[in-house]
Amino acid sequence: MLSRTLALFAALAALATPPAVPAAQAGTGLDVVSARLLPGWRQPDGTHLAGLELVLAQGWKTYWRAPGDAGIPPRFDWSGSDNLSGVAISWPVPRVFDQNGMRSIVYADRVVLPLHVRPARGGADVRISARIDLGVCEDICIPAQVSVAGVLPADARRPDPAIAAALAARPLSAEEADVSAVTCVLAPAQDGLGLRVEVEMPGAPGVKAAVIATAAPHVWVSEPALSAAAGRLAAESRLVHVDGHAFALDRDGVRVTLLDGASAVDIRGCGSR
Structure with missing residues (x-):
């Protein structure tokens, strides 16, 4: 696939x-x-x-x-x-x-x-x-x-x-949605990188889907797997260069859109830990 x-x-x-x-x-x-x-x-x-x-x-x-x-x-x-x-x-x-x-x-x-x-x-x-x-x-x-x-x-x-x-x-901005923290956690993965985005905000369990994009046009991002608890959501994806090349991830260029059916939150950039 x-x-x-x-x-x-x-x-x-x-x-x-x-x-x-x-x-x-x-x-x-x-x-x-x-x-x-x-x-x-x-x-x-x-x-x-x-x-x-x-x-x-x-x-x-x-x-x-x-x-x-x-x-x-x-x-x-x-x-x-x-x-x-x-x-x-x-x-x-x-x-x-x-x-x-x-x-x-x-x-x-x-x-x-x-x-x-x-x-x-x-x-x-x-x-x-x-x-x-x-x-x-x-x-x-x-x-x-x-x-x-x-x-x-x-x-x-x-x-x-x-x-x-x-x-x-x-979509609401991160500020409008009361997002208090956004963290990107990177790990080596087959053919690329694993990316886990952690978002702290009210209403996190109501999110039905997430879309993750990067500033690199030739980096493919898999559909995120979501997990949520009170006030916290995690979205995990794989990142692969379409030509198989090595690449670095610009955290400022990460864009995460969270969708709950009727509304959405658009988040630009993430920190590290």
Whole structure:
């Protein structure tokens, strides 16, 4: 199972960007996902808050930023845009979906992804032209591609309720969830490292799933095994470089997301002991 998973990870990382397709049309030709740019509003600090709305056909799902055991992580190509310095995405709380013994982290029906857009030239409109590669899944999982384009007006000031609601649905930060300590314990393991993340916070036994990611793009992280007691949770994973190389773990780059079904906690970095 590990070798098959690593092979899939490596193959996805090596995929060439597929050719462009018309806006709101799946790359396979199946009309199962559409996309729309919500122009949003310009904030006092000069950042423009926009939104990417994805609508899926009934029964279909698409993947969160970390797709889980079986899935295709979303990719964003903003290179066709004008007056764009960068984009950061806020991810609303996803669902944990189990199928055939494999776990995926998904969105279903409709999701709005808030986009924190940084203009290259302050006070000017931003013209967005983006292509997004997605995985979509029903009984089978297939790659898809959507495109969006539009203008983010510099003088827009009225908040969009759909974007505001999506921002409110984001995971809590460690501070907001009253996390008092996060510790990473490393140990040698077959082909890589064993990682045990220990989190001290109220409500730890209610956590149903955890996702661990690192700052190293070519390090595969297994699905964590969870154990919890009053005020403490432990998540244990294996870390393996997809090319079999040795690697060092940057504890500041460890990101742990804890999911309890209705809410989530997003934790950045961990200490040692």
